[in-house]
Amino acid sequence: MSARDQLLVVIDPVARRTDGESVRIAKDVLSAGAAVRVCLPxxxxxxxxxxxxxxxxxxxxxxxxxxxxxxxxxLHRERDLAGSALSVVPVGTAQTLARTLGVPSGAVAAARTVLEGAERRLDLLVDDSDGVVLGDLRIPPVGAGATGSGATVSGAADGAATGTTSVEGHAWLRTCQSFVRTLAARPARVAAPPGPSPARLRVEADGVTLVDLDQPVEGVLVTAGHGGGLAQVEVRPSSVGAEATPLRVRARTVTVSGADFRYRADAVVAGPVRTRTWTVRPRAWGLTLPR
Incomplete structure (x- = not known):
């Protein structure tokens, strides 16, 4: 029996808890077409x-x-990505990344792809702390949360409705109180919080500065891509009035620095950091996809 026909099926504990039926279906399909060893970490x-x-x-x-x-x-930290072809059967609520990479949705279709598909080599974004990005890297603007004034409005109305017991004998005041109670019972209109503040970051692509600290940015998006050895970099400068045109380039390395910032690498939020460099590793890992 060839190595291709021997599978180590590692079932994530979250998948077992959230969708045991899909896990069972995947195991049945895989077992029907290969020698399967199941691991339940x-x-x-x-x-x-x-x-x-x-x-x-x-x-x-x-x-x-x-x-x-x-x-x-x-596998990256073990320096074993080059010799490993990875297959995945998406099970669970978060399947956006797998679908974006081309993995079929549904336990049956994904399991059949494991058995009948072909390996495709994909680029990988690796940062200077040995973290990996398979899809998108996003640096959102610095948040500036605010609370609405609904509680204050409602509290004031309640006070007006309950703080007049000494004059309840007057009919016209009772009418006013009834009107105020009606207003208090309505949902208070909460003011929309202001948008997040722009970030001041220096963004460099292959050593060339795209934006510097004197130009606020609304966000940065870096996508590893599916080949070619270059990442797609998009920087959205902040503007007043008309929307600024995004800056788009392709680069091998991307360095972001400035005040402490957080970033989202695929589904994981990391940081804060002062500086971080991401480098594209061409065809660094293999994923089994439909032929």
Whole structure:
């Protein structure tokens, strides 16, 4: 029996809890077409140990986007991505990343892809702390939360309705009180919070500064892409009045620096950091996709 016909199926604990039926279906389809060894890790440490003991078996992850990210990140840290073809059966509520990469939705279709599909080599974004990005990297603007004035309005109305007991004998005042109570019972209109403040960041692509600290930006989007060895970089400058034209380039490395900022790498929010550099690793990892 070839290595392709031998599978190590690692089932993420979140998938087992959220959709046991889809997990069972995936196991049945995979077992009908290959020699399957099932692993049920209880947490990240067990997950990493299972990957380390896979031997020549092909790795199949049954789980959501976070399980896929955990598998790729673990193999990257082991420096074993180049020799590993990864397969995934998306199970769980978070499946956006897997679908974006081309993995079919549904346990049956995804499991059949594991058995009948072909490996496709994809680019990988790797940062200077050894973190990985499979899809999108987003740096949102600095948040500036605010609370509406609804509670104050409602409280004032309640006070007006209940703070006049000494004059309840007057009919016209009772009428006014009834009117105020009616107003108080209505939902208070809450003012919309102001939008988030622009961020002041320096964004460099392959050593060339796209925006500097004197130009506020609304957001930064970096996408690893599916080949070519270059990331797509989009910077949206802040503007007053007419919307500013986004800056779009393709680059091998992207460095962002400035005041403490957070970023979202696929489904994970990281930071705050002062500076971070992401580099594209061309065709760094393999994913089994439909032929």
């Amino acid at each position: 209880d947490g990240p440490e067990d997950f990493a140990k299972a990957l380390a003991r896979r031997g020549a078996r092909r790795l199949v992850v049954v789980g959501d986007d976070r399980a896929l990210l955990r598998a790729v990140g673990t």
